[in-house]
Amino acid sequence: MPIIKSAIKKVRKDKRRTLRNKAREGTVKKLLKEARKHPTAKSLAAVFSALDKAVKVNLIHKNKASRLKSRLAKLSVSSAKK
DSSP states (O other), rough: OOHHHHHHHHHHHHHHHHHHHHHHHHHHHHHHHHHHHHOOHHHHHHHHHHHHHHHHSSOOOOOHHHOOOHHHHHHHHHHOOO
C-alpha cells in the first residue's frame, strides 16, 4: 500500500476511473454486438455515438473507432442489398 498522501489519493481516484471505464467499455461492447447481429440504422447510430464518446475520453484510439465504424457501415450496406 502507498504511504505518501498523494499516492493514497491516486489509488482512490484510479479505482473510480477503472469502474467508470469498465462501464463505458461494457456499453460499447454490448452495442457493437447488437449492431453486428441486427445492423439497423438505429443500432448503428447508437454504436457510432458510443464509439465517438469512447474516443473523446481516451478509452479507445480514434483509428480503432474509425475501423469499427467502417466495418459496421460495410456490414449494413451488404445486409441492405440482400
